[in-house]
Amino acid sequence: MGEMSEGIRIDMLRLIFSLPEQLLKGYQMGKEASFLSRRRFENVAIIGMGGSAIGGDIVRTIILQESSLPILVWRDYQIPPIINNKTLGFFVSYSGNTEETLCAYKEAKKRGSEVVAITSGGILAQEADKDGFLTIEVPKGMPPRSAIGFLTMPILGVLNKLRLSRSYEEDVVEASKILSKKMEVWRRRAVNISQRLYNMLPFVYSTSRLLDVVAYRWRCQLNENAKVLCHTGELPEQRHNEIMGFGAPDFVTRRIILIALVDQMTHPRNLFGMKLMLSLIKEDLGGTIWIKSEGVSPLSRIFSTIVVGDLVSVALAKRRKVDPVSIPRIDKLKEALR
Numbered sequence: 249m250g251e252m253s254e255g256i257r258i259d260m261l262r263l264i265f266s267l268p269e270q271l272l273k274g275y276q277m278g279k280e281a282s283f284l285s286r287r288r289f290e291n292v293a294i295i296g297m298g299g300s301a302i303g304g305d306i307v308r309t310i311i312l313q314e315s316s317l318p319i320l321v322w323r324d325y326q327i328p329p330i331i332n333n334k335t336l337g338f339f340v341s342y343s344g345n346t347e348e349t350l351c352a353y354k355e356a357k358k359r360g361s362e363v364v365a366i367t368s369g370g371i372l373a374q375e376a377d378k379d380g381f382l383t384i385e386v387p388k389g390m391p392p393r394s395a396i397g398f399l400t401m402p403i404l405g406v407l408n409k410l411r412l413s414r415s416y417e418e419d420v421v422e423a424s425k426i427l428s429k430k431m432e433v434w435r436r437r438a439v440n441i442s443q444r445l446y447n448m449l450p451f452v453y454s455t456s457r458l459l460d461v462v463a464y465r466w467r468c469q470l471n472e473n474a475k476v477l478c479h480t481g482e483l484p485e486q487r488h489n490e491i492m493g494f495g496a497p498d499f500v501t502r503r504i505i506l507i508a509l510v511d512q513m514t515h516p517r518n519l520f521g522m523k524l525m526l527s528l529i530k531e532d533l534g535g536t537i538w539i540k541s542e543g544v545s546p547l548s549r550i551f552s553t554i555v556v557g558d559l560v561s562v563a564l565a566k567r568r569k570v571d572p573v574s575i576p577r578i579d580k581l582k583e584a585l586r
């Protein structure tokens with residue numbers, strides 16, 4: 249059990265176990281939204297921060313696999329010129345009070361973008377309602393990062409409803425089934441992994457572009473839930489630069505556990521390259537862990553590897569005796585900025 253800044257008691261593990269249901273419900277929320285825009289959009293932008301923005305990366309990764317729809321994920325106050333009156337903008341903020349997202353929202357509205365707000369309330373819900381934009385309300389009382397299904401899936405539902413993408417119905421069902429079936433197995437594996445990560449520095453490497461977002465999610469979850477630093481890298485790129493850095497400072501790199509994320513789309517040369525790289529740096533490493541995605545659809549492969557990372561972050565939090573729910577520094581910073 250952990251505690252949110254509002255004093256709400258939360259069981260983070262239970263929320264991770266709710267993900268299969270979140271995926272199904274979240275997708276339906278998007279499909280059932282009363283959104284009837286007849287505008288022709290030239291691009292889609294997904295704007296948010298932290299746990300509310302990662303869903304944008306997931307959607308973008310999936311859409312990129314199979315469509316030419318230009319799709320952008322943005323995390324800042326100012327927005328680029330490509331976001332204009334031909335843009336469908338998803339503004340995602342769990343609290344609805346994140347200032348970067350609100351500032352970007354104001355500017356997008358000024359430029360005439362069509363907006364869909366995804367939030368549990370706050371200023372974003374009020375503003376979007378006042379401005380006549382669609383708001384998809386997600387359940388309240390959760391840490392934003394644990395609502396990843398509710399914050400991601402409505403975007404896919406709306407895109408399909410507007411015929412900007414295919415239907416993801418079957419993919420969602422597959423992902424939800426795999427997650428439900430494997431959750432307990434993964435939880436036990438996560439406990440073992442957390443033992444290896446204790447007092448070590450995790451480096452999460454993705455070996456296919458489908459899993460870049462997963463590596464980033466691992467990093468954010470290890471940061472926020474387990475309160476540890478984590479680094480991410482991508483293969484083959486890291487083979488052209490970072491490989492030279494292993495070994496210095498030696499007291500740091502010997503404590504690195506390299507977590508390699510592998511997918512059916514991982515190019516054979518990347519797999520071979522990863523193994524070669526490991527053989528070259530093994531003296532300067534603390535160890536390696538391989539994680540393989542499961543399922544057929546990109547959605548299943550992404551979420552099957554995300555969930556393992558989420559579970560590891562909670563298991564490591566327990567091992568470190570820290571609260572996976574509270575994020576005091578982030579709260580203090582937001583408060584001070586307010």
Ligand code: PA5
Nearest residue numbers: 298299300341342343346392393
């Ligand atoms: O997971 C978290 O709690 C954070 O990363 C938040 O998502 C981030 O600070 C943005 O807040 P919000 O999701 O309320 O817009």
